[in-house]
Amino acid sequence: MSPNLDRRSERSRQAIIEAAMALCREQGLARTTVEEIAKRAGVGKQTIYRWWPSKTAVVEEGINELAGTATDFPDTGDLLADLRTQMAGVASILSSPLFAPYLSLIGAAQDDPELAKSFLDGLVKPRVNAARDRLKVAQDQGQLRADADLDDVVELLYGPIYYRALLRTRPPSPAQVDELLRLAFAGLTPIR
Amino acid sequence: MSPNLDRRSERSRQAIIEAAMALCREQGLARTTVEEIAKRAGVGKQTIYRWWPSKTAVVEEGINELAGTATDFPDTGDLLADLRTQMAGVASILSSPLFAPYLSLIGAAQDDPELAKSFLDGLVKPRVNAARDRLKVAQDQGQLRADADLDDVVELLYGPIYYRALLRTRPPSPAQVDELLRLAFAGLTPIR
Amino acid sequence: MSPNLDRRSERSRQAIIEAAMALCREQGLARTTVEEIAKRAGVGKQTIYRWWPSKTAVVEEGINELAGTATDFPDTGDLLADLRTQMAGVASILSSPLFAPYLSLIGAAQDDPELAKSFLDGLVKPRVNAARDRLKVAQDQGQLRADADLDDVVELLYGPIYYRALLRTRPPSPAQVDELLRLAFAGLTPIR
Amino acid sequence: MSPNLDRRSERSRQAIIEAAMALCREQGLARTTVEEIAKRAGVGKQTIYRWWPSKTAVVEEGINELAGTATDFPDTGDLLADLRTQMAGVASILSSPLFAPYLSLIGAAQDDPELAKSFLDGLVKPRVNAARDRLKVAQDQGQLRADADLDDVVELLYGPIYYRALLRTRPPSPAQVDELLRLAFAGLTPIR
DNA sequence: TTCTAATCGAGACGGTACGTCGCGTCTTTAA
DNA sequence: TTAAAGACGCGACGTACCGTCTCGATTAGAA
Numbered sequence: 001m002s003p004n005l006d007r008r009s010e011r012s013r014q015a016i017i018e019a020a021m022a023l024c025r026e027q028g029l030a031r032t033t034v035e036e037i038a039k040r041a042g043v044g045k046q047t048i049y050r051w052w053p054s055k056t057a058v059v060e061e062g063i064n065e066l067a068g069t070a071t072d073f074p075d076t077g078d079l080l081a082d083l084r085t086q087m088a089g090v091a092s093i094l095s096s097p098l099f100a101p102y103l104s105l106i107g108a109a110q111d112d113p114e115l116a117k118s119f120l121d122g123l124v125k126p127r128v129n130a131a132r133d134r135l136k137v138a139q140d141q142g143q144l145r146a147d148a149d150l151d152d153v154v155e156l157l158y159g160p161i162y163y164r165a166l167l168r169t170r171p172p173s174p175a176q177v178d179e180l181l182r183l184a185f186a187g188l189t190p191i192r
Numbered sequence: 193m194s195p196n197l198d199r200r201s202e203r204s205r206q207a208i209i210e211a212a213m214a215l216c217r218e219q220g221l222a223r224t225t226v227e228e229i230a231k232r233a234g235v236g237k238q239t240i241y242r243w244w245p246s247k248t249a250v251v252e253e254g255i256n257e258l259a260g261t262a263t264d265f266p267d268t269g270d271l272l273a274d275l276r277t278q279m280a281g282v283a284s285i286l287s288s289p290l291f292a293p294y295l296s297l298i299g300a301a302q303d304d305p306e307l308a309k310s311f312l313d314g315l316v317k318p319r320v321n322a323a324r325d326r327l328k329v330a331q332d333q334g335q336l337r338a339d340a341d342l343d344d345v346v347e348l349l350y351g352p353i354y355y356r357a358l359l360r361t362r363p364p365s366p367a368q369v370d371e372l373l374r375l376a377f378a379g380l381t382p383i384r
Numbered sequence: 385m386s387p388n389l390d391r392r393s394e395r396s397r398q399a400i401i402e403a404a405m406a407l408c409r410e411q412g413l414a415r416t417t418v419e420e421i422a423k424r425a426g427v428g429k430q431t432i433y434r435w436w437p438s439k440t441a442v443v444e445e446g447i448n449e450l451a452g453t454a455t456d457f458p459d460t461g462d463l464l465a466d467l468r469t470q471m472a473g474v475a476s477i478l479s480s481p482l483f484a485p486y487l488s489l490i491g492a493a494q495d496d497p498e499l500a501k502s503f504l505d506g507l508v509k510p511r512v513n514a515a516r517d518r519l520k521v522a523q524d525q526g527q528l529r530a531d532a533d534l535d536d537v538v539e540l541l542y543g544p545i546y547y548r549a550l551l552r553t554r555p556p557s558p559a560q561v562d563e564l565l566r567l568a569f570a571g572l573t574p575i576r
Numbered sequence: 577m578s579p580n581l582d583r584r585s586e587r588s589r590q591a592i593i594e595a596a597m598a599l600c601r602e603q604g605l606a607r608t609t610v611e612e613i614a615k616r617a618g619v620g621k622q623t624i625y626r627w628w629p630s631k632t633a634v635v636e637e638g639i640n641e642l643a644g645t646a647t648d649f650p651d652t653g654d655l656l657a658d659l660r661t662q663m664a665g666v667a668s669i670l671s672s673p674l675f676a677p678y679l680s681l682i683g684a685a686q687d688d689p690e691l692a693k694s695f696l697d698g699l700v701k702p703r704v705n706a707a708r709d710r711l712k713v714a715q716d717q718g719q720l721r722a723d724a725d726l727d728d729v730v731e732l733l734y735g736p737i738y739y740r741a742l743l744r745t746r747p748p749s750p751a752q753v754d755e756l757l758r759l760a761f762a763g764l765t766p767i768r
Numbered sequence: 769t770t771c772t773a774a775t776c777g778a779g780a781c782g783g784t785a786c787g788t789c790g791c792g793t794c795t796t797t798a799a
Numbered sequence: 800t801t802a803a804a805g806a807c808g809c810g811a812c813g814t815a816c817c818g819t820c821t822c823g824a825t826t827a828g829a830a
Contacts (some may be wrong), residue, residue: 007796007806028303033785044808048346049787067321103302106358110299111220116360124359130373145382152371153380155361159351160344166298166358167316168308169347179344183337187379190337199774199827225816235776241818391780391822414702417811428782433813484743487686490742495604500744529759529766536736536755537764539745543735544728548733550682550742551700552692554733563728567721571763572729574721583801620783620803625792 003050009157015041016048020055021101029059056108056115059101064122066099073130079138083181086131087157091172094165103165128154156163156184195242207233208240212247213254213293221251221296248300248307251293256290256314265322271330275373278323279349283364286357295357320346348376387434399425400432404439405446405485413443413488440492440499443485448506450483457514463522467565470515471541475556477547487549512538548557579626591617592624596631596637597677605635605680632684632691635677640698642675649706655714662707663733667748670741679741686738704730732760 019041023032034055038045052058071089075152093099109116132150139146144153160180161172211232215224226247228235244250263281266274285291301308324342331338336345351371353364403425407416418439422429436442455473458466469574477483493500516534523530529536545556595617599608610631614621628634647665649657669675685692708726715722720729736756737748 004805007804009807012807030300030303034787035785038808042808044810045787046789046809047807050806107299107302108222109360110295110358111222120360124361128361142382144214145378145380148375148380149371151361152368152375154381155352155355155368156348156372156375159353159355160347161351162355162358163347163351166302166354168301168312169316169320169343176344176347179341180348183340183344183348184376186337187381188337188340188348188377189379190334196774199776201826204776222771226818227816230777232775236775236779237818238778238820239776242775388779391778393781396781414684414687417812418813422782424668426782428780428784429813430783430815431781434780492606492681492684493744494679494742495606496707504744508745512745526766529762529764532759532764533755536752536759537743538757539736539752540732540759541741543737544731545735546739546742547731547735548766550686550738552685552696553700553704553727560728560731562677563725564732567728567732568760569764570721570723571765572721572732573763574718582801585802588802610792611790614803618803621792622794622804623802626801676829 008051009047012041012043012047013051017058017062017065019043020058021066024062024101024104025060027099029056029108054115056112057118059105060115060119060122063099063102063105067093067102067123071127072126073134075134075137079094079134079141079143080181080185083157084177086134087161087177087181088174090158091161091174091177094161095171095173106166108144121122131158157181200243201239204233204235204239205243208235208243209250209254209257211235212250213258216251216254216293216296217289221248221293221300246307248297248304249310251297252311252314255291255294255297257284259294259315262320265326267326267329271326271333271335272373272377274326275349276369279353279369279373280366282350282351283366283369286304287363287365298358323350341357349373392435393431396425397435399451400427401442401446403427404442405450408443408446408485408488409481413440413485413492423479425564435566440489440496441502444499444503444506447483447486447489449467451477451486455511457516457518459521463518463525463527464565464569466518467541468561471545471561471565472558474542475558475561478545479555481543482574490550501574515542541565585623586625586685588617588619588623589627592619592628593634593638593641595619596634597642600635600638600677600680601673605632605677605684608618630691632681632688633694635681636691636695636698639675639678639681643669643678647703649710651710651713653717654713655719656757658710658760659733660753663737663753663757664750666734666739667750667753670737671747671749682742707734733757 017035020032020037023036023040032055033167034045034048037043037055038048048055048058052061070093071086073086076082094103105115105119109119116183128151131154135144136177138144139148139150157180161176164170164172164176199230211229212224214233216227224247225373226237228242229235229247229250230240240247240250244253260284263278265278266298268274286295297307297311301311320343323346327336327342327345330336331340349372353368356362356368400421404416405420407420407424416439418429418432421427421439421442422432432439432442436445454477455470457470478487489499489503493503512535515538516572519534519537520530522528523532523534541564545560548554548556548560592613595613596608599612599616605610608631610621610624611630613619613634614624624631624634628637646669647662649662652658670679681695683690704727707730711720711726711729714720715724715726733756737752740746740748740752
């Protein structure tokens with residue numbers, strides 16, 4: 001019924017993911033076809049369909065491998081510094097052609113509830129949890145407002161970065177992160 | 193060369209937009225086909241292609257008509273109150289099934305630079321400008337930190353709403369807006 | 385539901401039939417694919433599937449057009465001479481590369497009851513009937529044994545020609561027809 | 577190079593042939609796949625490909641075993657009686673579902689010269705030779721027209737049986753054989 | 769008010785890609 | 800070494816839509 005994982009060809013698996021990511025970078029996910037991926041990977045279409053339900057699932061796996069630990073959270077004891085480091089990494093990623101398939105994936109998820117779910121569970125939640133954990137430590141240390149809900153804080157900090165990337169107003173950047181952190185921590189209320 | 197606008201059938205125009213929006217709400221933009229739109233609208237395919245370059249353009253027009261003045265900015269003199277009002281409207285829209293095609297459109301734009309451009313110019317920029325104008329007035333009145341770049345402020349306030357909608361963590365809501373405004377204006381720095 | 389015959393492209397119809405027949409002659413029906421036919425005819429696959437249920441149906445129509453009136457029965461008043469003429473025509477056809485698809489069709493019909501039926505009704509029966517009509521006239525004129533069942537006679541005369549063609553023992557030929565007629569009319573019983 | 581016959585599994589060999597024949601009877605040769613045969617026989621595909629070049633070769637072997645000595649020629653000294661016996665056997669076979677794969681095989685051979693050759697050499701020729709031998713004896717005894725070419729006689733007698741089977745006009749039968757022999761021996765020329 | 773040219777609904781067309789089936793080969797594990 | 804099992808690269812299947820292209824049949828503006 002379901003295929004035997006032991007007999008799976010690792011060579012083909014990697015070739016498929018790499019081909020999918022490359023094509024996705026060149027033309028976007030929408031214009032990338034399973035046939036092209038198969039051809040570029042030197043693989044039969046069936047081998048793709050045997051192990052993934054769709055091209056988006058392939059790209060999801062590719063993104064997951066690519067992201068790896070790149071967005072891990074540091075803990076130097078200084079929250080602001082750590083946020084600056086990590087968020088600058090996120091901003092770089094979201095403006096990098098290497099990670100363009102990531103934005104395509106978020107795009108595709110808008111019309112694909114299953115993809116949305118696996119994307120949320122597999123890519124977003126783990127990283128949000130890590131962020132929340134780091135914030136919790138800082139909050140306990142008095143480096144963060146005690147009455148702030150940590151999910152709200154995560155949204156406040158990362159929302160603006162994704163906003164730029166997804167609405168294409170301007171690319172996210174480390175400079176944005178600096179200003180963003182300054183504003184978010186100081187608050188918009190004018191100094192009296 | 194280009195078709196004669198005077199002879200255009202308004203009945204068909206509306207039927208097409210309504211069919212496109214309805215199908216988009218039912219199945220998402222990706223699964224909606226031009227043929228379906230034509231059939232549901234009781235229209236020939238050619239009539240769609242004569243007036244729009246693609247199905248996304250139809251949906252874009254539909255969104256534009258639907259949005260109308262719903263997200264206009266009030267000016268009661270009280271910035272925080274006005275933001276609360278307007279942002280709550282945005283949050284409602286972004287969580288409403290009626291506006292689901294709007295998210296689909298942002299999704300499609302990730303792989304379609306032309307759509308991204310016209311979407312940005314036609315839908316996003318005018319509203320961002322209106323927001324910036326309102327913020328400028330408030331800043332001049334001393335209701336907003338003087339050293340805050342207004343584009344950054346817009347991102348800080350709207351980023352978190354779009355973040356929830358597009359990453360599907362949880363739906364945007366007026367309650368989010370309240371907390372968001374509280375945090376953003378007060379700042380994350382703990383009260384000493 | 386079913387396509388509109390008035391709007392059918394005659395150019396495409398002919399190109400498809402000609403391509404199918406040509407490929408069938410070159411490689412046999414079994415190795416001929418719908419995709420090849422479409423490509424050679426400069427036509428979309430759907431156009432084939434719109435008007436025919438299968439490639440064999442295309443070839444059937446091609447054979448029908450090709451056969452035309454080539455196997456019509458003459459009536460000079462001399463049964464033996466007429467049979468010689470007409471059967472020689474049949475023998476030529478069954479050994480001609482031009483008509484190779486005809487044998488392929490009979491082959492395919494062995495595993496396809498629907499094809500067998502339409503082949504029988506469309507190609508075989510009309511010709512058998514014509515043969516029987518000619519034989520009936522001759523029988524009434526005393527040129528053919530009065531107690532012979534005409535269907536049996538048809539089988540006796542044409543069976544050996546098809547036998548050679550389908551079992552590939554040796555190709556049918558006018559010479560075969562001569563000898564066949566001699567034997568069949570004189571009978572196998574030795575002259576006392 | 578070629579596999580070792582001594583180590584061959586007789587159990588598998590028989591299971592494969594039986595599965596192939598059964599499937600061929602149920603669905604025809606064209607719709608029978610090697611994968612189905614392997615599955616039904618409880619055998620790996622490779623085991624089929626190791627010992628046969630194609631599914632038709634398996635069926636050919638199956639037919640050969642099935643036919644066995646069923647169509648052997650008797651020699652009671654009475655040609656007509658012997659022909660009646662043997663031809664009735666052939667007619668029974670050609671109208672029996674058990675032997676349906678035989679007709680499928682002839683069908684497949686129309687587009688497969690290699691199959692045609694091995695079919696002709698392995699199945700047809702030996703039986704034609706046996707028939708010719710029996711006819712030769714009879715001819716020498718004066719039971720058959722002396723000036724009749726024996727290959728022509730074989731075609732005259734067996735052609736009509738195959739004709740019915742392959743063109744699907746009506747099934748061959750012992751009754752057909754009776755009438756056939758009557759006509760062929762008496763001749764079609766009216767009695768003066 | 770009639771003429772006439774553009775737009776309309778309809779849908780056939782040449783294509784591209786889909787997701788599936790089966791081919792014949794190859795690789796792994798067990799007997 | 801042969802066997803069962805089944806993954807693999809490949810090619811074709813029949814289908815769904817694409818965007819273009821005819822077709823009459825309206826239908827509204829200019830004559």
